[in-house]
Amino acid sequence: MTVQSAPLVDIRQLEKRFDLSGSFLEQLQFRNGRFTRHQEYVHAINGVDLQVHRGEALCVVGESGCGKSTVARTIMGLLTPSGGEVHYDGERIDQLNGREVLPYRRKMQMIFQNPYASLNPRMTIQQTLEEPVCFHHPAWSKAEVRDQVQDVMQSVGIDPDWGVRYAHEFSGGQRQRISIARALAVDPEFIVADEPISALDVSIQAQVLNLLMDAQESRGLTYLFITHDLAVVEHFGTRVAVMYLGTVCELADTKTLFASPRHPYTQALLSAIPRLEDDRPNHIRLHGEVSTPVNLPSGCVFHERCPYANERCKQEVPRLIGSDTGGQVACHAVQEGRL
């Protein structure tokens, strides 16, 4: 893999705010004898830069509310960014209109978390899989569409004879296979997988992970893999981005990150995974809990919980800078050599 080649997906200074304050009338507040307009935002992502290279699996890890799903949904165009740009293969795609964006819909696909909600309960599996193929290849004959659907069903390990059944007749693992088949049916090159295995049982998780890895190998796919489970990342990811409160705090090759995590949050996260060889919990204690993305802390977003925080961390936002291990870290303590 040549890292120098242009990235397939490039997001620059991506920002996404959600307005909490409702309509204009609801924003008005009467205070101290005056009407004022009061607006509140959830700052889901605040200036994220990420490049996904062809053929890799970039994992984005973080706890709930860190903005990892928002990144995924913004890239896929399910959300419009409040700031920043999304580029695919050199073209900016976040401002395209309905017709211009269609070719990218075929190249970029998404797999969702909840296998029980991601399939339309009123459609048979055959209909679910045929619809996207027909839609993107209007010139194809019925037989061609059917062949394509059969191929893709076989490749994910679903018996094509099951096509007449409805989603509720399948188990969670089988539904997730069908979801994957739907994404693969239009022959994409890039797949965003948003927590694709976290709703599944342990023995089924391995099946789905294997399936995703097989598909990557046989089709040359590129993944953006969103998860909260670091153990999966260690197994699956080429590179890892660790997110906290809407910012990337560390980005490195998987091996590097697991061998020598630099950011204090990454270290805490790694220590918190319960491992089979452990005899008792031996995590790094963080004080407090994750702040809300409504009132972001000043300076480094992690400083309130960080054992190494000093005055500078409270004031100045750290930038993602290359570290000695080859990764990138956003931490004053690491950059100053305090850690």
Add this chain to the structure above:
Amino acid sequence: MALLEVNNLDVRFAVRGGDLQALQSISFSLDKGERLGLVGESGAGKSVAAFSILKLIAQPGYIAGGEVLFEGRNLSAMSERELRQIRGNRIAMIFQDPMMTLNPVLTVGTQMVEALKAHRRISTRAARDIALKKLQKVSIPSPDKRLDQYPHELSGGMRQRVIIAIALLLDPDIIIADEPTTALDVTIQAEIMALLLALCEQDNVALMLITHDLGLVSQVTQRMLVMYSGRIIEQGPTKEIINDAQHPYTQGLINALPQMGEPGRRLYQIPGSMPSLSRIPPGCPFHPRCPFVTDECRQTMPEYVQSGNVDVACYEVSKLIEQENRAPEVTP
């Protein structure tokens, strides 16, 4: 005598088209201060087992056979009144969803005081003092403030701490924790589990931890049960099972974990999925997914055999043990 003893517990669900066997001949025991893990995938019957112990199993489920002995007294023969003396008081439960325990319209303090007064003759003031002490014990920041807060004002981790404080309120002998940290983030989960473990050790409280997370079981418990389709297929000391699982299902479960695989390679996978209760196959329920399946497995459920300190229900394992026992005779 064990603190809690479950003997041949059978639980069924009455549904149209006959009964479904949710638990079949479950037997295990829990000693004072012991920490026991109940492991299995969703639908294996872990939660049903926990609820059945306290006779909290909801319609259409019912206990079809077997007994549950708490300090030698048969819980299944007790009246609802006697049971209430034990539930919450001697055996406390922690659920996955804190809102199952917390009433959203009452303050934390009110709920704790009420729970205390239901079981003890005690003044409100004294009850409040105990509540405060328990909240301090679970290291909640500013506990006196929390007493007057409503559950929705607390964060997820804080709520789970309150739940633990409520569970500890009456100084129980057993805490049954049903997936207590599944809904929480990893870092919070680690904190909560460490807290629960410390409190149990401190007061010599027995813990029954129900989870699907083998790592958690390994960290916290001393003994574990592995459940599959309503049956216990393997039980014994946690370390022994984790390091050298005997049953093919347990082996598969452990080997399927991403941390056991080599990065970038395919993971070990168990084919298929666990059958639903209405489609449990005859014989060993695992046989359609098992690599060692024989005709015997398809017909009858294997008896438990002992391998080391571990009880396993598997024909393949019993064959291996037999061979080992015979081995010295063959080579003189």
Add this chain to the structure above:
Amino acid sequence: MTTATVSRWDRFRESFLWYSFKRDKIAIVSFVVFVAIVLAGVFAPLFAPADPYDLAQINIMNSELPPVWMAGGDAQFPLGTDAQGRDLLSTILYGTRVSLLIGFGAVLMQGALGILFGLLAGYLGGRVDAVLMRIADVQLSFSTLMVAIIVGAVFKASFGNLMFGEIAIYMLIVIIGIAEWPQIARTVRASVLAEKKKEYVDAAKVMGFGTNRIMFRHILPNTLSPIFVISTVQIANAIISEAALSFLGLGMPETQPSLGSLIKSGFDYIQSGSWWITLIPGLVLVVLVLVINLLGDWLRDMMNPRLYKG
């Protein structure tokens, strides 16, 4: 093709709906009565001994004859006759037909408007939602009858009595349809709001499908069960509204009586002892509305996921 239909029939026979229907005596009785009334209405020309629309068959000398089981009854008129000498049984059968037609027609109209506006409001949200739902609120704040009375009076005045008789049935369908669409629109909107958050809708968006395709092909089929439930109740409501309007003289003319106008026409004679002209059609109306409501209740219980799970 046949295999598909067979499997669908099997699917239905194995379904929870069929299972609970078989167990519920009230539902079975209601269903049988409802089907009987509908069949009697639809095939009224076959069952009815006389044609009440045919003036040649009517003899004014036969007016106000009591039912057969009473003194003075005539075997030719099993339920007696009305003030104009029409056979009451035939008139009720034809009247049921008119009432059912208006009931179903009005609900079809409500359904078309309600589904369209509910989908648009729920899926597009924002301004569209605000405008449509405010219109619905305004509409709901007038009672159905008031709207119908005003429109009916205007129509009657502008078309004259004779012309009005011909278009009355369509006018009633339109009036009741327009007056009640917000009920369905609100139900649809609520379930669209719940459905559009589900991931299958996101999956459809990611595929690049257009708004119309997502709304009508993906979301609409998933909102059908609440629509179905509320529609049954709305049929009963529409029949009652029609009866009320007819009773007030703003509905069907006496030459093509519905159940409501029959009740009205008999009402003047109740003092003179001819109670059957009002009471028997009244009874039919009550039974019809009751069985529809009972069926609606049963359907709601079946399709309410909260009850279903509990």
